[in-house]
Amino acid sequence: MEEAYDCCFSIATxxxxxxxxxxxxxxxxxxxxxKPLSSKSSKPRxxxxxxxxGGHTAExxxxxxxxxxxxxxxxxxxxxxxxxxxxxxxxxxEDSLADEDKKVxxxxxxxxxxxEVGQSYITSIGTTLIAIAHALWLMLxxxxxxxxxxxxxxCVPLCVIAFLFKVVGIRWSTIFYIESIARVKKxxxxxxxxxxxxxADQFFVQWPQLQRKYTRSQYVGCLM
Amino acid sequence: xxxQCGLKLQMGEIEQKRKTVFVTVxxxxxxxxxxxVDTEQVKHELQRRGYTHLLIQIGRGSYIxxxxxxxxxxxxxxxxxxxxxxxxxxxxxxxxxxxxxxxSIFETLRLGKPLIVVVNEDLMDNHQxxxxxxxxxxxxxxxxxxQTLLETIADMNLESLLPYPAGDAKPVxxxxxxxxxxxxx
Numbered sequence: 001m002e003e004a005y006d007c008c009f010s011i012a013t014x015x016x017x018x019x020x021x022x023x024x025x026x027x028x029x030x031x032x033x034x035k036p037l038s039s040k041s042s043k044p045r046x047x048x049x050x051x052x053x054g055g056h057t058a059e060x061x062x063x064x065x066x067x068x069x070x071x072x073x074x075x076x077x078x079x080x081x082x083x084x085x086x087x088x089x090x091x092x093x094e095d096s097l098a099d100e101d102k103k104v105x106x107x108x109x110x111x112x113x114x115x116e117v118g119q120s121y122i123t124s125i126g127t128t129l130i131a132i133a134h135a136l137w138l139m140l141x142x143x144x145x146x147x148x149x150x151x152x153x154x155c156v157p158l159c160v161i162a163f164l165f166k167v168v169g170i171r172w173s174t175i176f177y178i179e180s181i182a183r184v185k186k187x188x189x190x191x192x193x194x195x196x197x198x199x200a201d202q203f204f205v206q207w208p209q210l211q212r213k214y215t216r217s218q219y220v221g222c223l224m
Numbered sequence: 225x226x227x228q229c230g231l232k233l234q235m236g237e238i239e240q241k242r243k244t245v246f247v248t249v250x251x252x253x254x255x256x257x258x259x260x261v262d263t264e265q266v267k268h269e270l271q272r273r274g275y276t277h278l279l280i281q282i283g284r285g286s287y288i289x290x291x292x293x294x295x296x297x298x299x300x301x302x303x304x305x306x307x308x309x310x311x312x313x314x315x316x317x318x319x320x321x322x323x324x325x326x327x328s329i330f331e332t333l334r335l336g337k338p339l340i341v342v343v344n345e346d347l348m349d350n351h352q353x354x355x356x357x358x359x360x361x362x363x364x365x366x367x368x369x370x371q372t373l374l375e376t377i378a379d380m381n382l383e384s385l386l387p388y389p390a391g392d393a394k395p396v397x398x399x400x401x402x403x404x405x406x407x408x409x
Contacts, residue, residue: 036402036403036404036405037403037404037405038405039405040405040407041405041406042406042407045404055325055326055327055330058326058327058330059326062391062393063393063396063397065393066393066394066397067393067397067400068397068401068406071401071404071406146404148400174403174404176400176403178396180326181326181330181355181391182326182351182352182354182355183351183354184354184355184357184358185354186351186354188351201403202399202400202403204396204399207358218399220395220396220399221391221392221395222391222392223391223392223393223396224326224330224391
């Protein structure tokens with residue numbers, strides 16, 4: 001009787017300690033997120049660039065074209081499986097680079113979307129699960145040190161997975177979110193989620209009135 | 225020889241006098257815009273303002289405007305669905321009337337063309353009007369709705385539009401570099 005009680009007690013203690021460790025770790029990750037990295041080095045960092053349709057990609061290409069590519073190497077591009085245009089634009093950019101900036105060739109990947117426009121909600125449960133598994137698989141392969149995203153819905157699961165990787169200790173990714181220039185008064189849903197969940201390390205907006213409303217964001221002027 | 229020269233000169237004059245209004249709905253459809261442009265009042269107003277041709281990119285829309293050769297002083301009207309050379313059409317236009325997508329807006333502004341953006345009220349998540357309204361407030365373009373397009377064309381003063389300064393990604397890159405501990409250049 002006493003032994004069983006002891007056993008239960010020790011299991012309960014272990015679970016408590018485990019949960020405590022997890023909570024402390026999560027708190028630590030939240031505390032460190034948003035703080036600049038302390039190391040001062042020029043060591044290149046593997047970079048994941050999440051592309052979206054239409055204006056999103058044009059804005060991202062503008063950012064990439066002035067970036068010192070040698071610092072953000074190797075580069076991985078992800079776009080939705082239904083979107084061929086965006087990866088094509090990224091390929092054009094990568095092809096135009098000087099040889100030293102593409103010593104390590106960039107990789108281009110497509111990701112399943114959780115829900116296509118017009119898809120029913122019931123079938124979207126299944127497709128969402130597939131999309132999450134696929135995102136997890138891609139993130140395990142890439143394990144990026146830097147994530148650049150600017151608003152397509154596909155960036156949310158990828159950023160959440162990156163956050164979990166930080167907690168578990170698989171990889172410390174620094175997440176930069178640049179809200180689209182099309183958002184003047186309100187954040188996009190993706191932006192709002194990453195802002196409220198405090199997942200993005202740095203949150204950039206392109207209009208001053210948006211910065212005043214979301215005070216943890218930084219105003220960087222228009223990219224277009 | 226003489227008459228040929230004269231003909232060439234005349235052709236040149238006609239080319240010079242050609243003032244095209246280019247209308248674009250983007251990658252999907254926007255029938256309300258095409259319909260609004262294709263009304264007699266709007267066409268008449270455009271002609272009164274000195275435009276000679278109207279070229280409409282209608283996308284996947286089902287409303288087909290009437291083609292018109294534009295002989296005898298009437299406004300020439302032509303349309304197409306999609307084209308890979310939208311940039312060419314924008315470049316040769318004297319006035320652009322566009323949907324509110326940021327791609328079309330900034331491409332037109334970069335070319336320094338006068339622009340009227342028409343907001344599609346039928347879109348579910350209509351955040352698109354935000355950008356057009358902000359840029360209209362800053363006097364880089366005119367912002368209209370399908371039902372106010374005629375008024376906007378009648379009242380617009382293209383002289384008062386301000387050129388749009390090119391965007392700059394340097395500030396954001398500097399912040400990213402500093403955050404990651406990369407040395408300053």
